[in-house]
Amino acid sequence: MFRESAGFVIFVTMKRTVFLCAVCALALISCNCEKGIKKLSPVDFTDVDIHDSFWSPRLEKHKTTTLAVCIDQIENQTGRIRNFENAARREGEHSGIFFDDSDVYKALEGMAYSLALNPDPELEAKCDEWIDKMAAAQLEDGYINTFYTLTGLDKRWTDTEMHEMYCAGHLAEAAIAYYKATGKRKLLDVAIRMADHMMGVFGPGKRDWVPGHEEIELALVKLSDVTGEKKYLDFAYWLLEERGRGKAIYKEGSTLNEGYHQDAVPVSELSEIEGHAVRAMYLFCGMADVAAHTGNTSYIAALDRLWDDVVLRNMYITGGIGQSANNEGFAEDYFLPNKDAYCETCASVGMVLWNWRMFQFKEDAVYADILEKAMYNGALAGISLSGDRFFYVNPLESDGNHHRLAWFGCACCPSQICRFLPSIGNYLYCTGDGALWVNLYMGNTLKTDGAALEMETAYPDDGKVRITVDNLKSKQLRLRIPGWCKEWNLSVNGQAVDATVDKGYAVISRKWKKGDVVELGLKMEAEAVKADPRVKEDEGKTAIQRGPLVYCIEEVDNPDGFDGITIPASPVFEYNEGVITCDGVKLIPYYAWDNRAPGKMKVWIDEKI
Numbered sequence: 001m002f003r004e005s006a007g008f009v010i011f012v013t014m015k016r017t018v019f020l021c022a023v024c025a026l027a028l029i030s031c032n033c034e035k036g037i038k039k040l041s042p043v044d045f046t047d048v049d050i051h052d053s054f055w056s057p058r059l060e061k062h063k064t065t066t067l068a069v070c071i072d073q074i075e076n077q078t079g080r081i082r083n084f085e086n087a088a089r090r091e092g093e094h095s096g097i098f099f100d101d102s103d104v105y106k107a108l109e110g111m112a113y114s115l116a117l118n119p120d121p122e123l124e125a126k127c128d129e130w131i132d133k134m135a136a137a138q139l140e141d142g143y144i145n146t147f148y149t150l151t152g153l154d155k156r157w158t159d160t161e162m163h164e165m166y167c168a169g170h171l172a173e174a175a176i177a178y179y180k181a182t183g184k185r186k187l188l189d190v191a192i193r194m195a196d197h198m199m200g201v202f203g204p205g206k207r208d209w210v211p212g213h214e215e216i217e218l219a220l221v222k223l224s225d226v227t228g229e230k231k232y233l234d235f236a237y238w239l240l241e242e243r244g245r246g247k248a249i250y251k252e253g254s255t256l257n258e259g260y261h262q263d264a265v266p267v268s269e270l271s272e273i274e275g276h277a278v279r280a281m282y283l284f285c286g287m288a289d290v291a292a293h294t295g296n297t298s299y300i301a302a303l304d305r306l307w308d309d310v311v312l313r314n315m316y317i318t319g320g321i322g323q324s325a326n327n328e329g330f331a332e333d334y335f336l337p338n339k340d341a342y343c344e345t346c347a348s349v350g351m352v353l354w355n356w357r358m359f360q361f362k363e364d365a366v367y368a369d370i371l372e373k374a375m376y377n378g379a380l381a382g383i384s385l386s387g388d389r390f391f392y393v394n395p396l397e398s399d400g401n402h403h404r405l406a407w408f409g410c411a412c413c414p415s416q417i418c419r420f421l422p423s424i425g426n427y428l429y430c431t432g433d434g435a436l437w438v439n440l441y442m443g444n445t446l447k448t449d450g451a452a453l454e455m456e457t458a459y460p461d462d463g464k465v466r467i468t469v470d471n472l473k474s475k476q477l478r479l480r481i482p483g484w485c486k487e488w489n490l491s492v493n494g495q496a497v498d499a500t501v502d503k504g505y506a507v508i509s510r511k512w513k514k515g516d517v518v519e520l521g522l523k524m525e526a527e528a529v530k531a532d533p534r535v536k537e538d539e540g541k542t543a544i545q546r547g548p549l550v551y552c553i554e555e556v557d558n559p560d561g562f563d564g565i566t567i568p569a570s571p572v573f574e575y576n577e578g579v580i581t582c583d584g585v586k587l588i589p590y591y592a593w594d595n596r597a598p599g600k601m602k603v604w605i606d607e608k609i
């Protein structure tokens, strides 16, 4: 169901090739290789005002409900904020899991994005209150981690699996988000001191370290960008180069081994996906970000190989990845169980983050296709329609026992959704190569220096998109033709346009003037799709999708003989307000399942013989 992959492993956009010296990371990091790789520039979500029939109600729920749920859980239902209070006093117990600090940082990041879109003095005061507690929990030497502060600092930096750098990465991301939203730099200074602390302990000529859970790498690149300090980029690069060189120590017989941590081979040599899915996504984002700044093309070549392995052999139709609960990660190629699918919500968000970066290098719609698939299905399923219940695991079939919960002991997914939803405006537009790139379709007003326009659409209910130009300095407008779309039409000011299509983007070149209207019609029909025949689980089965949305059947809609439901070999579909019917069977979007009476659910449905 994907376009051929052969074309996009070719590496096309680079200013300069820098060869990676595999055995001598130190020499490489001190080399003058800061040219970077040419890529598109994403438009920031703060320049995109979303007013959309599909997304706006979800963003409103985020603001009114999800944030309050996260704050309540962090302050009242669990000991997460108390850990910071205790750490500030250097006494008291640590409660919860050793990496719980990261949930507070991620929720704070979501609060900061929300503030950037909707100023709210009460929410800002709550952020400041938390930030004061975080700053107070930081030690003199810059170290901040409530688990070790409260359980024994003599043990800090002794076990790479204990997520100290993972938490520091989320601290930095939250700090940068809040600094950008409010101009307040108290938490940014905390993050900087922690980064400086880590660089005082680890690095060239100091101690080795292979972070067990990646995340710090991409965060350090952000920190480098926001501070203008190259040393953080260098440290991210050094951490990436530490991997796969036998530097971490693993416990005998543990599943937490080199493969699980993406530490089996140097990252530039990675070809096959292995191990923990969320860690892999964060690693790949870090590699892409470091490559973008340093020009390390071997990282991009590795990411090309990995993308093929993930997307063509290990991804569900929902964009979900990490099929196995054993390692929260990858298993054999084409082994994609439905009922036992793990598909962590965070991993689907990770697919959005990674594919967004790949797109900026490759300028190819296949990456935006996967981004859209993961966003509208795998990631969006992670939160209830009411905005207050969450999936951690996202199977494609259920016996009726799998339900969203208010929170989790390990709450990475709710806090992930909390920071993801308000920042979806990041994925709509890019600029570069003399064009404005339109990647996703939702009602919005774009306003930047060089581009201002209004987009109206009922997508994904309907494939009609109307863009009214206010100001567009670049000559080219590039509109993504989604991979699922087989027929489309395009007009400018009512005149049909026979646009060329370049790597999945319809290209219109003209001198734009205020009031120009572009209309794109994407034919959106329900269709039956088959899995790759090597996926044994889906043999004799059909899945239904319409536009970017994958559909499923739920017992609440189909109470009679649910297990025996079949789809005809040549199905006829009816579509009405989000619901598809076929041969008396009612289907709803996968993201919306488990919002009514509990019951069974299936994405892959038996085909009628």
Ligand SMILES: [Zn+2]
Pocket: 344, 345, 346, 347, 392, 411, 412, 413, 414, 416
């Ligand atoms: Zn998660």
